[in-house]
Amino acid sequence: MYSSQESLNNDYPKFAVVGHPNKGKSSIVSSLALDDSVQIGDTPGTTQVKRGFPLKVDGKIIYELFDTPGFQRARRVLSWLNEQEPVSADKKGDVVRAFIAVHRDDERFIDEIELLEPIMNGAGIIYVVDASKPYGSEYETEMEILRWCGQPSMAILNLIGEEDYTEQWKSALGHYFRMVRTFNPIKATFREHIELLDSMSQLKEEWTKSIKVAIKVLEDLQDQKIEQTVDSIVSNMLKTLSYVHRQKIVGESATTDEEEKSKLSYREKIIKFEKEQEKNIESIWNHRSIEKIENMLVLDNVGLFSKESASIFGLSQQQLIITGASAGAMGGLGIDLLLGGGSLFLGSLIGGAVGGVGAMIGFDNLYEVKVLGQSIGKRELSVGPMQNLNFPYILLGRSLYHASVIAKRSHAMRGDINLEQEEFLTEQIIDSEMRKTLEKVHVSLRKGEEPKEEDLKAYKKVLKESFLGLL
Ligand SMILES: Nc1nc2c(ncn2[C@@H]2O[C@H](COP(=O)(O)OP(=O)(O)OP(=O)(O)O)[C@@H](O)[C@H]2O)c(=O)[nH]1
Ligand SMILES: [Mg+2]
Structure with missing residues (x-):
């Protein structure tokens, strides 16, 4: 056959x-x-x-x-x-x-x-x-x-x-x-x-028709790859931002050790999601020599949770406030809290407030640690979903950047890719109007709720538009 x-x-x-x-x-x-x-x-x-x-x-x-x-x-x-x-x-x-x-x-x-x-x-x-x-x-x-x-x-x-x-x-x-x-x-x-x-x-005359067909096929294939890329980014965003890590605990309340271990597992899982997402994108674009690619992408050296990553891909403090306020992301909490008063946002924004534009991301305050359950034996500790307002933009910036590098990468290219972006890629490609649309989904995910169908549709549209802008 x-x-x-x-x-x-x-x-x-x-x-x-x-x-x-x-x-x-x-x-x-x-x-x-x-x-x-x-x-x-x-x-x-x-x-x-x-x-x-x-x-x-x-x-x-x-x-x-x-x-x-x-x-x-x-x-x-x-x-x-x-x-x-x-x-x-x-x-x-x-x-x-x-x-x-x-x-x-x-x-x-x-x-x-x-x-x-x-x-x-x-x-x-x-x-x-x-x-x-x-x-x-x-x-x-x-x-x-x-x-x-x-x-x-x-x-x-x-x-x-x-x-x-x-x-x-x-x-x-x-x-x-x-x-x-x-x-x-x-x-x-x-x-x-x-x-x-x-x-x-x-x-050659005999080839004209079949190469024209080939061109059409390649164009369709390109559209299809773009569609698959955007779908893949959206699904990783949803998966990551809604992720909750749960772990059984022994005593009445969690020990520091148990808390630290859970936070670490939570972070490792999210990093793993990102790696899987990158591999997926690489295979969509036929760049299957994954080891080579992994060594090449400087992204890997700028870890998802690092300050470098936050300052390159995150939103500036000012944009973060606009985004948060416009989407009502802060609920009744207000700007003060967003800027450092509340534990949930602490790490992410103190850095930004003190250091000017470079919003930093704190390792420990990205997520809430909760102790759930009443009876002994059922007690568990949960970490997530991600509460940090900037994190979705860091993740999104990294994903869009990686995907655009891969999509544009010639199959003839060997050797290193340099990370040329120095700051605020995300802010440049996703303006505050677009962020309003994205925030609708992010707000639901922060609350641990399913985003609405229509909000998801609009979400995907915004991502596609920004991805196309990078190609
Ligand atoms: N900067 C740059 N380097 C290129 C370009 N095309 C080829 N090279 C480099 O030139 C070298 C030779 O490229 P190959 O494609 O292996 O050349 P080839 O003609 O197949 O060589 P042989 O198989 O040895 O005859 C490689 O190091 C390529 O990376 C280009 O457009 N720009
Ligand atoms: Mg050759």
Whole structure:
């Protein structure tokens, strides 16, 4: 069943990504195939054998990209081709096929055979150059060979370094390729990605329709991923903010030790929820190499309950007051209490009041510790739900930030992500009007009540809007 489905559609467009070593070929494959398992490396010769990376949607391949090693002995190959009996242009492909057949076991041409094979099996050619390096005539040998193949072809200018020799390259490439496009596999946005696919669709008439379909599928997929991301963030917010940790206690009232242990368990659980949520987002966006990602995200070093996190992602004291007051979040308690009088808000706001904008979050006063139950044996201690007014915004800021980094992250990216946001990301993307909507849900959760259906709907809408603003 499984394989027959694949063999039913084997006429999808195929592209061989070729060029000099170390020019970003694998990076381009990785980015276009939405696959972070492609081998990418600093040293030339990272890719040694060709490998096809199909982009599958719902089990159906919509196109396939071949990653190939760089040319090694282009001059020798071209000499061989030129030494054969002269043939008309329509037969030149046969000469390339003959080259492959004759040299199949020749160690010297191992890289050339690997890269020519998919082309001669019908793949379109995508020739990649690094336009941050000057053009040189040595590339002409490679382009000549590709011309011999007689397959539809285009060139991609990738700017790996700082310098820009685009114009030079364009006038040279124009002699060999009908289409020359600039594409940066690391920085490309979803739109640029789609635009490149659109160019690729024009390479061959028979492919136009199926690549247009592929574009539509990718656009739908993108919308679907956005929807899933927002759902996932909302559900983590609800789960976290309503979470109550319960623990049996021995005596009449809880000992300090029991209280501390419960608070710790409560915090650990919430941190675990956040980690699960991040993994979920990473898998929605196909970034499945989770270990790599975890090391990369500086977010992990700025713990959920830390002061750094509060000052980066939390609301400023002023906004916190506006938010609290507008939503009636304080009930009858008033501003004084919000600013430090009451134990529930203490930790979060004293820091803000004293230190100006950087609202801090106190570890011990985020939640109420209650002793429940009357009869011995049933006595238990409960921690939560979260009472801190700022905490939802810290959590939300972190989630939106993480999700936007992941959503925009090219599959060609390897290495660190830096946390560039320095403060108040949340405040910038969720204005006080939006916060009124969010607060309706937060207020219910603080009281331990189920939020209303319509409030949840509005909640999700606000989150989606802010998430889209970050993409
Ligand atoms: N800054 C930046 N680096 C890039 C870009 N494209 C590729 N690189 C880097 O350039 C190096 C080579 O990239 P690869 O994609 O492995 O290049 P390749 O052409 O497949 O190399 P070989 O397989 O060795 O022929 C890697 O370190 C990439 O991270 C880019 O657009 N910007
Ligand atoms: Mg490579």
